């Protein structure tokens with residue numbers, strides 16, 4: 130099938146996170162037609178959605194390789210009107226996202242597999258996972274049936290930028306929520322009876338290391354709400370922030386520092402605080418001599434591309450898979466301005482990446 134035709138077919142589905150049922154049925158048939166054994170899970174029984182898996186036995190030596198992409202998109206994604214320009218630029222009419230994140234990756238993989246099948250080229254064992262709900266805290270990958278997969282090395286077809294870009298490391302991310310409790314009082318009649326929770330939050334935040342804490346670590350306070358009226362000493366203040374670091378230990382250290390700032394200011398003011406922290410994703414990285422890097426480098430150079438290895442600043446399916454013992458390289462698929470209605474891709478990039486993926490699969 131033609132790449133553009135398949136891209137239009139797959140982006141015609143509206144797939145907000147947790148609603149991958151229809152596109153999964155379509156993709157399952159495509160994998161079956163390519164000779165794959167397929168299976169599904171019921172990761173999201175509430176909506177009848179879940180992850181899709183496939184396995185194609187190898188005809189050549191080499192460890193099995195896993196290729197992963199996600200089926201869901203961010204919103205707005207209803208009733209997409211996709212425009213294909215004569216020179217191959219693909220975008221929407223500006224009212225919805227395109228869904229190239231992550232349909233580009235899916236289409237490129239299917240095109241590569243189809244070419245390998247048509248030319249009857251020997252290849253190693255290929256496993257495929259099309260995840261659900263990646264855009265919602267990578268919940269599909271969290272609920273993946275890892276016991277059904279044999280591959281320990283994965284290409285994750287899911288990052289933006291030029292073809293040849295690959296992500297070799299990503300941070301630990303921790304969400305931090307503080308609820309500060311003081312004591313309400315009339316602000317003019319008896320201010321000395323009150324304990325100002327907003328002031329507690331302000332004191333804590335002013336003592337915090339925030340922004341780019343060091344070369345691997347960032348921290349932010351993003352939400353602060355509190356009080357009920359200008360003439361009442363505020364009893365409560367809610368604060369939400371986060372920290373991320375490529376070094377897991379540094380993220381934990383920064384989290385502890387932020388907690389201590391809240392606790393200290395609450396204590397000094399005579400109030401209390403409750404702190405809740407959530408480890409959203411775990412840091413991961415792959416070594417310079419990893420086979421995944423070598424395969425990607427070779428494949429890029431065959432097609433005249435110079436690979437660029439970088440670290441990411443957020444979580445993805447790779448964060449989850451890495452913590453389940455699967456080594457990951459996240460590769461760019463030609464999606465641009467993602468998570469916006471200006472999102473676009475090009476036919477040329479999808480063609481090139483299909484060639485790169487084909488070379489990865491057939492190379493030893």
Ligand SMILES: [Zn+2]
Pocket residue numbers: 199230231263287288
């Ligand atoms: Zn994506």
